[in-house]
Amino acid sequence: MGSFRYSNYNYNILTALTDKQLGKSWKDIIDDEIFSKAGMTRSSAYISKAQNLGWSIAHPHDTFGLNKPKLVNSERLKTDATMQSAGGVIMSAGDAVKWLEFMVEDGRIGGHQVFSKEAVVSTVRPYVKVNKKYGKYERNHYGLGWYIGKYEKDVLIHHFGGFSGARSHVSFMPDRKIGVAVFINDSEVGNPLADVIANYIYDSLIEENDAEENYKDSLEEAIKRRQVAKERLAASKARLANRPSTLSLPxxxxxxxxxxxxxxxxxxxxxxxxxxxxxxxxxxxxxxxxxxxxxxxxxxxxxxxxxxxxxxxxxxxxxxxxxxxxxxxxxxx
Missing domain, CATH: 2.40.128.600 (Lipocalin)
Structure with missing residues (x-):
């Protein structure tokens, strides 16, 4: 196995190649080959499609250091031009269930084989070693878009995402055939809460885990981290305001x-x-x-x-x- 370093650019390079080779945008490929076949009627890599069809879209918010949420600056809102292959998909909660179902069931949805078992299984094969931790999750290997590791004693296949005003947690336990998707329209205060909520769901389903106690401890830890982050942000703004320019030209x-x-x-x-x-x-x-x-x-x-x-x-x-x-x-x- 080779060495590993995650980069969004790798996904961008891949889709630049497939777009040219296949003469078709990756956005249309996943729509035709995945979303349509899986019956995921509220998923797309086109913001314009969601807007034109009148889908309910969760607007991104900024809650860091504020008493109440506010919308992020308009220039940070996603457009078709900024929906790129490392994080350019919107999905409803219902569609997330279908996505997790065919991953947990090796390509089956509602008992029907919609996707090739081999194709689905190939995405969670360990291709490179990672051997890192992310919060309470072990990350031992990386597959095709999935981290393979553990949460507590259970194997957990997972990948998370973040953007200005958005945070997602998508994971599943193949041995228990359960999965969780949490979408939060805030990337600051909501960033750790996505995992806290997911862990609470897993702990509630796994009887040997103390769900209530773990949830309480995780919330308290998240609140402490938020306060520390607010203080660091204030210090950083003060430092940046007094930083001199290092540009030598007009x-x-x-x-x-x-x-x-x-x-x-x-x-x-x-x-x-x-x-x-x-x-x-x-x-x-x-x-x-x-x-x-x-x-x-x-x-x-x-x-x-x-x-x-x-x-x-x-x-x-x-x-x-x-x-x-x-x-x-x-x-x-």
């Missing part, structure tokens, strides 16, 4: 369109005296970072990221580095 010298070897493009613009990171419909201001020729910004996922510019021998910007990926600046000559 801001307009960094403006341009940058492309990676995978065909992905991002842009850098100047708005209201600040550099902005632009990706598709998403635009966000940057703040100074500690390393030379670098800026910091909050990605559409809500995570902080760093963008480092490279200068050539003439002192001109020719590329930038973003999450270990190099983007070459496009010349407009």
């Amino acid at each position: 801001l307009d010298k960094y403006v341009g369109k940058y492309s990676s070897i995978f065909g992905e493009s991002i842009a850098v613009e100047v708005n209201n005296g600040k550099l902005h990171f632009v990706e598709g419909d998403f635009s966000t201001p940057t703040t100074p970072y500690t390393k030379a020729e670098s800026v910091r910004f909050n990605h559409i996922s809500g995570l902080p990221m760093v963008m480092k510019f490279s200068l050539d021998q003439n002192g001109d910007v020719y590329q930038l580095l973003l999450v270990d990926e190099i983007y070459k600046r496009e010349r407009l000559d």
